[in-house]
Amino acid sequence: MSDNRVIDTETPRRRRLPLGLLLILAATACSGKEPAKPAAHPEFDASAPAAARAKTALPSDEFLAQVSAESEAAEAFGERHRPLQFSGRVDQAVAELVAYAEQGGAARRFAIGNMLWSLAPEASLSLHRAADEAQPDQPEILYELALHYTRKDDCAAALPLWRRLRPTRVGIPAQAAYLAAYCHLASGDLRGAVAIVQSSDIDEHHVGAEKMSYEVFGGPAELIGFDRDYRKAAGGDRGALESLLARSFDWNTDWWNAAPEPAAQDAAIALARTQWSAQTRERQEWDCLWPKLRDREQPFGQQDLDRCRVLVGGHPYPASSTLGLVALARLVSRAEQPPDFAALLARHGGTLRERATGKRDDPQALRVLAYLQQSAGDAAGLAQTDELGWKRYRDERFALSRVQHAEPGPGVAPDPAYRAMLAQAAQDFPHAPLYPMLEAVYRAGGGDPPAADVARVLQAETRTLDLSVRNGDLRSHSQLKALYRRLAKALEKESAAGR
Known part of the structure; x- marks a missing residue:
């Protein structure tokens, strides 16, 4: 699972009117019939x-x-x-x-x-x-x-x-x-x-x-997901309540930016307090940490977690997986030195794995487990978690991590197992540009991908800007223009060859 999208929990308005393989494509579908005109419109x-x-x-x-x-x-x-x-x-x-x-x-x-x-x-x-x-x-x-x-x-x-x-x-x-x-x-x-x-x-x-x-x-507004979770949580759905709290701390405004949404945070905790009695561990732990987590300007460190008896030292993982996600994210972002991820994984990995693989889905536990495994260098454990996130949770971020970590090294041809993995990922997530890009490069060998392959990558990248968003030093526009130059070159070559 990639570092840049695991546990970072720290809308543009609608207008009125009017790395190796990546660089190979950057440096260098369908029938051709006219679409029918829909008579009904x-x-x-x-x-x-x-x-x-x-x-x-x-x-x-x-x-x-x-x-x-x-x-x-x-x-x-x-x-x-x-x-x-x-x-x-x-x-x-x-x-x-x-x-x-x-x-x-x-x-x-x-x-x-x-x-x-x-x-x-x-x-x-x-x-x-x-x-x-x-x-x-x-x-x-x-x-x-x-x-x-x-x-x-x-x-x-x-x-x-x-x-x-x-x-x-x-x-x-x-x-x-x-x-x-x-x-x-x-x-x-x-x-x-x-x-x-x-x-x-x-x-x-x-x-x-x-x-x-x-x-x-970009899909529906974040408020739509919040509204859906709120109604389910109000009806007693524990998973929806966890999702509601997590969303309020990680409010996506676009593909590039996410931050806590104060109004959503206040609404989520108010609802949570109606669902959890004052005696429950979830309520007590949230109430203890809430003032620190709600106010991003307040200092936050291991002493706060120790005071609330969660996560660090000999204390257990929070009863609310979302609280563990948010608290760990704040700890990592504020710490002068990174915490001992191997120790955290050894202490809490079993609990997180049990929650992630239990009868009830727990995506927050899954995210933290993957983050700790990657940070602690547990490649085998991460591969298992990525498989779980991909196949059970249908989360494309885990599929991407699985494919990227399994990718053969430079100059090494992919084996049948990797090609099958790539094909499955492309089938499961048809709008992700990485998979058609890899398939195009592998098909072309050392040559140039044909125009149809470049066009498929372009369609997916236009829909998601995923190649450039995940490669922070490359502008999305630069990636798209490079792909269009590649497409124009491929079309010229095919035209000269009489195709």
Whole structure:
């Protein structure tokens, strides 16, 4: 399991409108048929006469002025729903926002659709489609719809929208060039994808392009998972309560950043205190450490753990696996010298393994076990834990660790067992770019991977930015541009060979 993602527990807003093998690819799918035009959705049909589709479209500047006004009003309306966000009532907040949107016209539906982009994707899509029906041919609406269908991996629906945007004042914004190109890759139009990237001013907007990949492919908002855990935990689900507490200390805002979320922390501990009586060990240990853990500015060390009788010395692992995760993370981050990981593993490894392999899933215990094994140099134990995390917990981080630690050394050909492992990982996690990259390199031997192989890596990397996120000294944009240069070179070579 990789160091950079184990126990670190220390949202960009939606826009209004508009290592060896890695370096080999960095330095240097499908049918080609045109996707069918979905007749059920008029926004896709670029050939339909405007008079046949349109109602009375507002001038663009007037529509955008309405959107601006509606956005300000929506912020005030949405502010009243903030108390619902950390109390298991996100569905209620979304329903009230949708009802409010439906009382207005296209501009309000568009504005609320933007607000709900990550919080309620299907509701957001429905509102944007309704806005398009009322105000067809507004480029900002078409742009949102193109992003929606790209996010759904429905490129047959997204491509006509990207094409319709080209001649408009919005065009294909530079920060969205990789997304439009992604759909060309998915449809088999590799040259079209290269052309979009090459013609875009993406180098001047690379930060926006990286953030847009997260906006579209980053998955639901963290609040959605918190809301789900909260409702389950309120119903007595112990695993959900542990997940709720862990999430509040490791709140992901994007692929690059995570930090504690104070409102989530307060809501999680308040709920935990209703689930655990004052006499339970879980409650007593959390209450003892909570003031120190909640306030990141307070000093924290082994003396605090010793005072609360957990983790260090002869004390047991906390009854709450999440408390052990959070407390160990804080200890490691604040210590001048790293703790004795081998001693911690010897003391608590059995407990962690028992919890991770028990009848009830315990992902927090699994994460700490893997971290201690890696830090203590227990390669055999780590391999077993990674297998467990991959096969039972279906956590792709453990699969990645397993594949990377088993990778043959430089110049060593992979044996059948490793190739089978790689193929299984690629099947289990089809959007992870490492596996098609390794497969491409091994197939090519010492030569250049064919264009189709490079395109598969590009699709996966656009969806996750995983190759560059896990290699902290390489910008995501630099990785994508290097892969597009590689794709262009492969296409030229194949064209010269008559393929």
